Amino acid sequence: MASTIVIKDVCKSFGKKAVLNKISLTVESGQIYGLIGPSGSGKTTLVKLIVGMDRPSEGHIHVLDTPVPNLNLLQKIGYMAQADALYTDLTGEENLAFFASLFKLNKQEQKERISYAANLVNLTPHLKKRIQDYSGGMKRRLSLAVALIQDPQVLILDEPTVGIDPELRQSIWKEIRRLKASGKTILVTTHVMDEAEKCDRLAMVRDGEILTSGTPAELKEHYNITSLEEVFLKAGGKKG
């Protein structure tokens, strides 16, 4: 099976509140898959289920042919949460080193990965600074570096470029594409339409359901409009 992430009929509810409703989607290996949808539509909830931090109320999720949740699988998934989760009283380097030491990496690999990841997000000169002295964008970049630290096969990025300036965003997307070229599978959630444009496939989530999915070109064709922004507004505006 070449599909890296397979989600089948997944429902999730918190108490009585149904947040996800019969979601099915497949992310092929080597794809950049984008999840777009308005705030509160359930993107983060879905992403957390894929990582295995929560269990679906119904349905199945497989990542790399392994049923989720699975501890060993987490070695192969790089996760960047929507909210920066960093130790603010530690330096950037200490944060990276701490997360690196949680994965199966030897000392040499750890060093290499730390400098690679820091370099990728342009944080090498700031590694000795404490996180509490970082700007919002710097924290975001460090979170991305943490997600890449163990050289994972699958990357799950929850709104990775919020608060990052356009220039750096460009370079991050360049890197995401380079990662794709080296065979990684990437799932991103985003609000930014020009980023959605860069995905191989898109799924539009609304009220916990997938309204439509396809390549960016297909979506534009389906709604008979030229920009994805309009797709977003049209699909999000009224159901169906």
Added chain:
Amino acid sequence: MRVLALVKRIFQQMIRDKRALALMMIAPLLILTLLDYLLSSNEVTPRLGVNHVDEPLTEQLGNMDVTVLQYDQLDNLQKIMIEDELDGVLQMEDEDIQLTLLNANPSTAKVLKMKVQQAVAAENAKEQANKLSLFIQEIQNKVPGDLKKLEQKKAPEIDTAYIYGNKETTFFDQLSPILVGYFVFFFVFLISGIALLRERTTGTLDRLLATPIQRRDIVFGYLLGYGLFAIIQTIIVVFYAVKVLDIMLVGSLWNVILINLTIALVALSLGILLSAFANSEFQMMQFIPIAIIPQIFFAGIFPVEAMADWLQIIAKAMPMYYAGNALVDVMYKGLGLSDILFDLLVLLGFALVFIILNIITLKKYRKI
């Protein structure tokens, strides 16, 4: 491996958090010092006004650490007592003795009343003895011949021996072992609980659980990481109490440290456990009056044997009951390891239960 990574990180964080470090290491010393001065300070000397009281009795009272002031006239008794800051007034009319106590501070009033009673009794006894010897002399003079001389017996003196402590022992000596253990308990609870809470509220716990770390690794990492600081704290507090404050330590210092480390382990695991049920630092604070303060009441400050049955049952559900017991046994009574073994085992049992509950509770954040 992962446990060690966690320990290293906790170490780095703690070293930078100077306030938490100070709270853990220095605050207990300050409180202990303060209590030492407060509780071992000398007893107050009550002030007593006297009116028409025999000379010997006033003298006797003066010898008993009572400041005696003479009054010829006592018109407005209450006013005089308040203005002259008298704790009591003793009046005598013929054979009647009248003691008026201010009772602004009941314990001072009790002390004064006891002293007056003692003095009066002593004076009475002396008078009786004098009368008796006079009487005997009279008889001897009247009866001719060689009557055996009656020797006058002195009042018996009580020779007091102490099993625990000595006549210098103050309340603080019995209280301090409990306090040493309680401070270790309190501060370790607070700091470890808030640390895990912060990990949760800042989202790093979620992030941590998105790595292949096992739930038990997190619990053990926390126990070990904060355990190291608890060990340092325990050693500082115990050494300070014993070497600087000169708190009574009859048994072995090592047993004291052993007990305190066990207490720290219980506090650590309890703090981490309760933090799972708090959503903010303030909610963590709310556990203090519920879970922490009551412990001190059952730690041996008030004799548990004298409590109502249901209170005794509550006492036995509190870790500090066993901790206080063991500490008093070693520090005050000088008992050995075999005597505190039961208490230690119960404490370890508490810790074990808390640790297992912790591992289960973390399931809330990741299902595996």
